Amino acid sequence: MTVSVIEFGKRRTIFAAGDKAGSLPKLISGAAILYTILPDGRRQVLDLAGAGDFLHFETGGELDHFAEALTPCEVAFYDAEELLSDADMAGFLLEQMRDRLGFERRHITLLSCKSATERLAEFIDLAADCLGAENDVMNLPLTRQQIADFTGLTLETVSRTFAQWQRDETLTKVSAGTYRRGEALLAA
Amino acid sequence: MTVSVIEFGKRRTIFAAGDKAGSLPKLISGAAILYTILPDGRRQVLDLAGAGDFLHFETGGELDHFAEALTPCEVAFYDAEELLSDADMAGFLLEQMRDRLGFERRHITLLSCKSATERLAEFIDLAADCLGAENDVMNLPLTRQQIADFTGLTLETVSRTFAQWQRDETLTKVSAGTYRRGEALLAA
DNA sequence: CGAGAGTTTGACGGCTTTCAACGCGGGTGG
DNA sequence: CCACCCGCGTTGAAAGCCGTCAAACTCTCG
Numbered sequence: 364m365t366v367s368v369i370e371f372g373k374r375r376t377i378f379a380a381g382d383k384a385g386s387l388p389k390l391i392s393g394a395a396i397l398y399t400i401l402p403d404g405r406r407q408v409l410d411l412a413g414a415g416d417f418l419h420f421e422t423g424g425e426l427d428h429f430a431e432a433l434t435p436c437e438v439a440f441y442d443a444e445e446l447l448s449d450a451d452m453a454g455f456l457l458e459q460m461r462d463r464l465g466f467e468r469r470h471i472t473l474l475s476c477k478s479a480t481e482r483l484a485e486f487i488d489l490a491a492d493c494l495g496a497e498n499d500v501m502n503l504p505l506t507r508q509q510i511a512d513f514t515g516l517t518l519e520t521v522s523r524t525f526a527q528w529q530r531d532e533t534l535t536k537v538s539a540g541t542y543r544r545g546e547a548l549l550a551a
Numbered sequence: 552m553t554v555s556v557i558e559f560g561k562r563r564t565i566f567a568a569g570d571k572a573g574s575l576p577k578l579i580s581g582a583a584i585l586y587t588i589l590p591d592g593r594r595q596v597l598d599l600a601g602a603g604d605f606l607h608f609e610t611g612g613e614l615d616h617f618a619e620a621l622t623p624c625e626v627a628f629y630d631a632e633e634l635l636s637d638a639d640m641a642g643f644l645l646e647q648m649r650d651r652l653g654f655e656r657r658h659i660t661l662l663s664c665k666s667a668t669e670r671l672a673e674f675i676d677l678a679a680d681c682l683g684a685e686n687d688v689m690n691l692p693l694t695r696q697q698i699a700d701f702t703g704l705t706l707e708t709v710s711r712t713f714a715q716w717q718r719d720e721t722l723t724k725v726s727a728g729t730y731r732r733g734e735a736l737l738a739a
Numbered sequence: 740c741g742a743g744a745g746t747t748t749g750a751c752g753g754c755t756t757t758c759a760a761c762g763c764g765g766g767t768g769g
Numbered sequence: 770c771c772a773c774c775c776g777c778g779t780t781g782a783a784a785g786c787c788g789t790c791a792a793a794c795t796c797t798c799g
Contacts, residue, residue, distance in 0.1 A: 399660070407660050420649050427653070453641045460648045461608050465615070467655040472587070472595050474662035475703035477788075479755070507778065515663035517756060522779060665756075667787070695746065705788060710747055727796090 365442045370435070373504075377418060377430040377438055384421035386440040387456075390414055393436020394494050394504060398512065399428045408513040410466060411493040417459050422447070433504040466493065474515050482514045483524050487534065487548050499549060504540045553630045558623065561692075565606060565618040565626055572609035574628040575644075578602055581624020582682050582692060586700065587616045596701040598654060599681040605647050610635070621692040654681065662703050670702045671712050675722065675736050687737060692728045 368391065371377055377388065377395060390412050397410040397418065409428055412418055418430045422443040446452045466489070473485040491501045507525075511518040528534040533545040556579065559565055565576065565583060578600050585598040585606065597616055600606055606618045610631040634640045654677070661673040679689045695706040695713075702709070716722040721733040 399656075401660065407663055409656050409659060420645065420652070422645075428656075447642055447645070448638065450636065450638070450641070453638070453645070454635055456645065457608065457610075457635070457641070457648070460645070460652065464608070464648065464652060464655065467652065467659065468587075468597050468616075470659055471597060471655065471662060472589065474659065475595055475700075477703075477754095506776095512663075515665070518778080519757085519780085520755060523755095526779070665786095694744095706746080707748085707789085708787060711787095714747070 364445060366439050368437055368439045370437050371432040372435055373432055375432045377432060378426055379429050380426055382426045384419070384424060384426055385443075387420065387422070387443050387446060388418040388430070389439045389441060390416050390418060391437040391439050394433040394502070395430050395436060396433050396505070396509060397428050397430050406512045408509060410463070410470070411490060411513075413494045416493075417456075417463070420456070420460055420463075434502075470513075479514075479516055479520050479524055482516065483510075483521065484548060484550075486510065486514050487544065488550070491544075496544075499544045500537060501542055501544065502540055503542055552633060554627050556625055556627045558625050559620040560623055561620055563620045565620060566614055567617050568614055570614045572607070572612060572614055572631075574630050575608065575610070575634060576606040576618070577627045577629060578604050578606060579625040579627050582621040582690070583618050583624060584621050584693070584697060585616050585618050594700045596697060598651070598658070599678060599701075601682045604681075605644075605651070608644070608648055608651075622690075658701075667702075667704055667708050667712055670704065671698075671709065672736060672738075674698065674702050675732065676738070679732075684732075687732045688725060689730055689732065690728055691730055 371393075380399060392414050394414075395412045395418060396408060397412065398406050398408045401407055411433075412430075418438070419426055419428070421427075446456060469485075469489050473482055473489060476482045476485060487501075487503075490503060490505075494502055494504075496502070505513075507518040507521050510516075511521050514521070525534065528545075529536065531545070531547075533547045535543045535545070537543050559581075568587060580602050582602075583600045583606060584596060585600060586594050586596045589595055599621075600618075606626070607614055607616070609615075634644060657673075657677050661670055661677060664670045664673060675689075675691075678691060678693075682690055682692075684690070693701075695709050698704075699706040699709050713722065716733075717724065719733070719735075721735045723731045723733070725731050
């Protein structure tokens with residue numbers, strides 16, 4: 364199996380919309396964010412990816428979204444044709460896509476929550492599952508703006524809600540990019 | 552290839568969350584809506600499906616969402632193992648999933664629009680692509696409540712926006728479930 | 740003809756957005 | 770070494786849009 368592994372530093376672009384798809388990128392370690400740029404210039408975050416996740420499934424045409432490293436990370440590039448020709452690998456790929464589809468649907472559910480607090484609570488939940496968490500401590504290597512673009516809120520609203528949670532001890536900052544979830548956020 | 556085709560009347564449930572997945576359902580004709588029921592009882596519409604679309608990709612476990620017929624429709628049930636063992640069919644399935652993923656992402660983009668008018672304009676666009684449209688005339692066999700559950704708005708807001716569009720001639724009702732899009736809505 | 744689901748319209752209040760100013764920290768260059 | 774600057778985050782005040790509640794209307798189906 365032909366595989367090449369490439370490392371990316373924090374904030375580095377892994378691939379861009381419009382690039383020609385050649386091989387399928389899978390995150391070995393670290394975390395990444397997937398987004399598009401809308402016609403009006405707004406950024407829309409589509410998904411978060413953690414270790415083990417594929418960053419796209421395009422085998423032929425052009426890519427339709429961007430991927431950026433949230434933390435330093437390693438990405439393995441698999442040859443698409445080889446992957447598909449192996450029945451086991453194809454089944455594995457199918458499973459991966461089904462998982463992605465599940466996350467996108469949770470994202471949809473999150474976005475249809477009416478209050479900012481509910482949306483952000485769902486976001487914390489989703490992020491913990493995408494990026495990994497040890498019990499109540501989780502990494503959240505996103506800027507306020509990125510969280511806003513994920514949840515469909517403004518960065519001010521995100522900031523205000525987090526500030527309130529900090530006072531409640533619902534979500535306390537452990538260090539930069541690391542938070543501890545209080546009981547109210549450990550529902551799922 | 553083992554396939555059985557079943558017909559469903561309007562409003563009939565094609566499958567429910569919690570059902571055991573056995574075979575993969577593909578819509579031959581008609582239209583369907585996919586949704587989940589949230590813990591608080593709210594319905595969340597996840598996706599629209601038209602002719603040619605698979606309704607889920609679960610091969611093993613339990614289904615996580617419902618599918619309901621929007622119009623009378625025929626559904627073909629394919630045996631999952633057979634489908635996966637054929638390399639061509641597996642590739643086809645992968646393509647289908649990629650398309651679904653694309654639609655979910657457009658849905659995400661739609662939901663992050665801040666104004667009700669923008670969201671509904673995006674919805675019209677998406678629905679036209681999912682359900683098919685001839686030029687400016689499209690079918691929209693959804694209730695106001697279903698549109699609200701798709702767009703994350705309330706049915707009152709949907710109704711008000713449609714009423715305004717009717718006055719603007721932005722979107723005019725041709726007959727029950729059939730609308731004509733004005734120029735403002737034919738952007739894409 | 741009656742019943743019930745779906746739709747329309749109105750008034751009001753609240754929550755988020757918007758606009759604006761300020762604080763903080765890290766990196767750069769003098 | 771220090772001053773400056775820029776990105777990021779925080780906080781405040783005001784306005785607007787949508788959600789909520791409520792009532793009346795339409796259409797379909799029995």
